[in-house]
Amino acid sequence: MDFPFLYETFLTLIAALPLTLQLAATAIAFGAILALGLALCRxxxxxPLDWFARLYIFIFRGSPLLVQIFLIYYGLGQFREVRxxxxxxxxxxPYWCAVIALMLNTAAYAAEIIRGGLLSVPHGQVExxxxxxxxxxxxxxxxxxxxxVRQALPAYSNEMISMVKATSLASIITIMEVTGVAAKLISETFRAIEVxxxxxxxxxxxxxxxTRLVAFVEYRLSPHMRQPAPLSAATVAGEIR
Structure with missing residues (x-):
């Protein structure tokens, strides 16, 4: 392995990291709001609201994300009314087209996760x-x-991880995030494995x-599931007295 080249590659790719994080965070944030609305419709x-949400979820979960990106970026521009x-x-x-595609896609998956969390709330607490x-x-x-949120967070963390990885598809529409920069670097150096x-x-x-951040949030939201701290011998002796 050529370690100097790996180091130079790392410095080149890490410069595109802010765009990748911004793309993922924006899509996840807007997607969560849309997913909550879809879950409430379900x-x-x-x-009518239930069937609209069902149709939306069926379309965006049943079609590839890459096709959705192409339809939004290349397809909508063909209509004169849109232009x-x-x-x-x-x-x-291209950036906002990628955000819209990722947002619409993650909302379809997250809606069912949030719906499961809403249905898991004990009815007695609501009453x-x-x-x-x-x-x-x-x-x-x-x-x-x-x-x-507490119930849905473990499953929703998987969707957030999938969305971070899905940002790599944005390079198809000329967005130079980590994967886009990597593809450009490969075309210049022909060293695909290292890149x-x-x-x-x-x-x-x-x-x-x-995953560590989600685990911390889950820990903070679940105080009732933590093991009580063991009492020291001095504390026990003091309580007995």
Whole structure:
């Protein structure tokens, strides 16, 4: 292995890391908001909203993400109405096209995860909150949503990891994130193995940090599941006295 080349490659690819993180964070944040709306539609009991959410989830989970990126970036520009609309300044930008595609895709998967978390909230706690005089919105904000987030977080962390890796597809539409820079470097040096090893290491490091952050949040949200600290002999002796 050519370690000087690996080091130079690492410095080149790490410069594209902020764009990768920004792309993933933006898509996950907007996707979570959309996913919550879809999950509420699924459990609303209103048939048109339920079927709309079902159709949305079926389409975006059943079609490849790469096809969705191509349709948004290349397909929408073919319509004259889109090119002359107020949204064209967004849809002509590769970055925002990638964000939209990633957002719409992750929302379809996250909606079912959030729906499962919402349905796992014990009905007795909701009834107890209502009996205390809480409004439906307050019950959702203070009881249902926090409990649902706690239940859904382990599964949702897998979706966040998948979305970080999915940002590599944005290089197909000329976005120079980590994979895009790696592909450009390979075309210049013809050393694919070394470049992709470094790129894979960077994605691995990102996801390691992400899993640790999610584990910390899950720990903070689950105080009732922690093991009580063992009492020392001096403390026990003092309580007996």
């Amino acid at each position: 459990i609303s009991g209103i048939l 002359h609309s107020m949204f064209w300044f967004i849809l002509r930008d 107890a909150a209502r009996s205390c005089g809480m409004s439906p919105f307050m019950v959702f904000r203070r009881i249902t949503l926090p409990l649902a 992709f090893v470094v790129a894979g290491f960077i994605y691995l490091a990102i996801n390691f940090v992400l």
